[in-house]
Amino acid sequence: MSEDAKPARPAKVPFAPSSRDWLEPTVKFAAGRWSYSAKPKSLRTLEFPNPRDWSPDQPDWKLPDNWKEIILQGLRERMDRFRSLRLFMDCCVRCGACADKCHYFIGTGDPKNMPVLRAELLRSVYRGEMTLAGRLLGRWAGGRRLTPEVLKEWFYYFYQCTECRRCSVFCPFGIDQAEITMLGRELLNLLGLNINWVMEPAAKCFTTGNHLGITPHGLKDNLEFFVDSIEEITGVRVNPSINRKGADVLFVAPSGDLLAEPGIFTLMGYLLVLHQSGLNYTWSSYASEGGNFGMFASHELMKGLNAKIYAEARRLGVKWILGGECGHMWRVAHQYMETMNGPADFLQEPISPITGTHFQNARTTRMVHIAEFTADLIQQGKLKLAPERNDRYRVTFHDSCNPARSMGLLEEPRYILRSTCRHFHEMPAETIREKTFCCGCGAGLGGEECMDLRMRGGIPRAEAVRSVREKYGVNLLSSICAIDRAVLPTLMDHWVPGVGVAGLHELVGNALVLDGEKERTINLRGEPLHEGET
Amino acid sequence: MPTITLSGEPFEVDEDGFIQDPARWNESVAKGLASEEGITELTEDHWKVIRFLHNYYAQFGSAPMVRKLSKETGFDLKTIYKLFPTGPAKGACKLAGLPKPTGCV
Numbered sequence: 019m020s021e022d023a024k025p026a027r028p029a030k031v032p033f034a035p036s037s038r039d040w041l042e043p044t045v046k047f048a049a050g051r052w053s054y055s056a057k058p059k060s061l062r063t064l065e066f067p068n069p070r071d072w073s074p075d076q077p078d079w080k081l082p083d084n085w086k087e088i089i090l091q092g093l094r095e096r097m098d099r100f101r102s103l104r105l106f107m108d109c110c111v112r113c114g115a116c117a118d119k120c121h122y123f124i125g126t127g128d129p130k131n132m133p134v135l136r137a138e139l140l141r142s143v144y145r146g147e148m149t150l151a152g153r154l155l156g157r158w159a160g161g162r163r164l165t166p167e168v169l170k171e172w173f174y175y176f177y178q179c180t181e182c183r184r185c186s187v188f189c190p191f192g193i194d195q196a197e198i199t200m201l202g203r204e205l206l207n208l209l210g211l212n213i214n215w216v217m218e219p220a221a222k223c224f225t226t227g228n229h230l231g232i233t234p235h236g237l238k239d240n241l242e243f244f245v246d247s248i249e250e251i252t253g254v255r256v257n258p259s260i261n262r263k264g265a266d267v268l269f270v271a272p273s274g275d276l277l278a279e280p281g282i283f284t285l286m287g288y289l290l291v292l293h294q295s296g297l298n299y300t301w302s303s304y305a306s307e308g309g310n311f312g313m314f315a316s317h318e319l320m321k322g323l324n325a326k327i328y329a330e331a332r333r334l335g336v337k338w339i340l341g342g343e344c345g346h347m348w349r350v351a352h353q354y355m356e357t358m359n360g361p362a363d364f365l366q367e368p369i370s371p372i373t374g375t376h377f378q379n380a381r382t383t384r385m386v387h388i389a390e391f392t393a394d395l396i397q398q399g400k401l402k403l404a405p406e407r408n409d410r411y412r413v414t415f416h417d418s419c420n421p422a423r424s425m426g427l428l429e430e431p432r433y434i435l436r437s438t439c440r441h442f443h444e445m446p447a448e449t450i451r452e453k454t455f456c457c458g459c460g461a462g463l464g465g466e467e468c469m470d471l472r473m474r475g476g477i478p479r480a481e482a483v484r485s486v487r488e489k490y491g492v493n494l495l496s497s498i499c500a501i502d503r504a505v506l507p508t509l510m511d512h513w514v515p516g517v518g519v520a521g522l523h524e525l526v527g528n529a530l531v532l533d534g535e536k537e538r539t540i541n542l543r544g545e546p547l548h549e550g551e552t
Numbered sequence: 553m554p555t556i557t558l559s560g561e562p563f564e565v566d567e568d569g570f571i572q573d574p575a576r577w578n579e580s581v582a583k584g585l586a587s588e589e590g591i592t593e594l595t596e597d598h599w600k601v602i603r604f605l606h607n608y609y610a611q612f613g614s615a616p617m618v619r620k621l622s623k624e625t626g627f628d629l630k631t632i633y634k635l636f637p638t639g640p641a642k643g644a645c646k647l648a649g650l651p652k653p654t655g656c657v
Contacts, residue, residue, distance in 0.1 A: 057566075073567075215654055219654055219655040228655075230655045230657065231613060231614045232614050233613040235611075236613060240617065273655065274657050277617055278617070279618065281656070281657075309655075466568070501656050503656070504655075504656045
């Protein structure tokens with residue numbers, strides 16, 4: 019981390035415009051703002067081009083001789099294939115509405131992190147190489163040629179975008195900056211320019227079933243550990259199954275919840291709700307990952323990873339799919355699945371067997387979010403809740419970008435929080451719901467090596483948490499994304515020490531009164547239910 | 553890929569010094585990596601953590617939950633941090649020859 023981003027000395031962010039022409043590529047790979055390159059082994063597994071050892075901070079990127087031709091041909095093909103890209107290349111009027119909406123621009127002050135300018139890095143090449151005006155007039159028409167320096171600039175800035183789409187909410191044309199980043203990264207991937215935090219987990223999804231490489235027997239071992247822990251806390255033994263044919267529902271969670279705190283407490287919450295509801299469901303060791311890092315690399319990879327879940331649903335013969343508190347999984351499911359792998363008409367329209375509710379919003383994907391499932395159970399009076407068990411917490415809610423902006427999951431988590439916690443406080447209106455600020459680490463930018471970028475990008479979210487900490491004494495930041503659970507603890511420790519992080523279903527698990535449970539004295543973390551007790 | 557020399561043998565490591573081939577791990581590798589992690593001497597407590605991690609990885613192919621590590625070794629998180637100042641996922645896993653965990657963790 020650079021010196022000026024230490025909490026004792028709040029980050030000094032220079033917003034003064036540079037005197038240099040923006041069309042001149044200026045890439046200095048600043049310490050802590052870039053991610054390690056992908057290992058050749060992962061690229062070979064995924065059958066991606068140009069596997070080799072290289073590093074973004076070294077001068078030689080070991081590109082094929084015809085790299086320029088590959089990129090321009092790749093851009094042409096994608097302009098033909100994606101109407102959205104063609105539109106986004108031409109329709110921006112550079113009004114600047116998006117400029118100050120990006121957490122990375124706010125945190126770094128780097129003008130090329132303004133969404134409009136980040137997109138111009140690609141548009142300028144489109145104009146300079148592919149339009150008549152740009153070819154004739156060059157920079158007078160906002161065009162430039164594709165040079166090795168421009169390519170490095172693309173890599174630097176397309177890996178400083180979390181595809182969170184906050185800027186798109188404010189764009190009068192609705193330009194989807196995430197799709198520009200996705201396409202920009204897809205082009206870079208044609209040359210083997212990618213980052214390890216994306217490619218290694220994606221490769222492991224195919225070799226072992228999930229990002230973390232948890233094997234089938236590892237999955238079983240972990241679930242047994244949670245079953246024992248739950249029994250110690252509640253006196254009730256839950257009985258999850260794996261790869262069971264005859265189950266009504268396939269449950270798919272992000273694999274981070276199987277391994278790391280605080281995700282494991284969220285997972286214990288899933289187990290408790292699913293047990294108490296009586297749903298006939300199964301886990302899978304093949305589809306043991308909700309997250310889809312293909313969205314950060316290429317459409318083909320995204321499609322392949324999404325297809326795994328549906329292939330397993332078909333193999334097991336379930337009626338529908340229930341998904342856990344994952345982030346990017348839900349943009350893929352709601353906005354890409356139907357045209358990539360759908361329709362999932364071999365599954366049934368999801369109906370809760372407990373309440374009879376039809377989840378009509380999921381009638382094409384046949385995939386229901388667990389917050390929808392649980393909110394319905396609560397609303398229909400099927401769960402007995404003791405919200406006072408969460409009294410040690412003053413809770414606020416971070417809308418995770420993709421469930422909020424890509425599927426509109428805004429009310430269900432709040433309904434659940436109000437039902438399971440007695441002290442719930444919202445952050446300022448411009449930082450929540452569809453205007454939520456990113457955790458600063460999405461789209462593969464969760465590596466330790468880009469910590470400076472992470473902490474800077476997280477400033478807007480951290481400031482919003484600070485405001486409710488000061489106003490209401492908030493001490494817990496809840497969210498519904500595994501990347502959030504992995505990275506927000508570091509962000510909170512850095513900017514707002516004393517605020518913990520939890521998934522929604524951890525709080526549900528604490529409050530849920532189970533049939534036959536013993537008197538609960540500790541929560542799922544093993545802490546006493548009320549502050550001050552020992 | 554960077555290479556380091558441990559007991560006279562070259563080992564490929566990643567950017568953060570994790571050895572790339574867990575099969576080549578042995579106790580002298582752990583000893584060689586210890587100084588990098590700010591550990592002057594590997595005590596019996598260190599070995600208890602390292603052996604558990606190594607054996608778990610050999611059996612399951614991935615790192616265990618930190619809770620499981622605590623339960624099996626009897627060391628709470630604070631003690632593990634005392635033993636391995638960079639923590640269980642970095643320091644302890646590195647010395648036990650495990651790859652660096654990558655994903656939503």
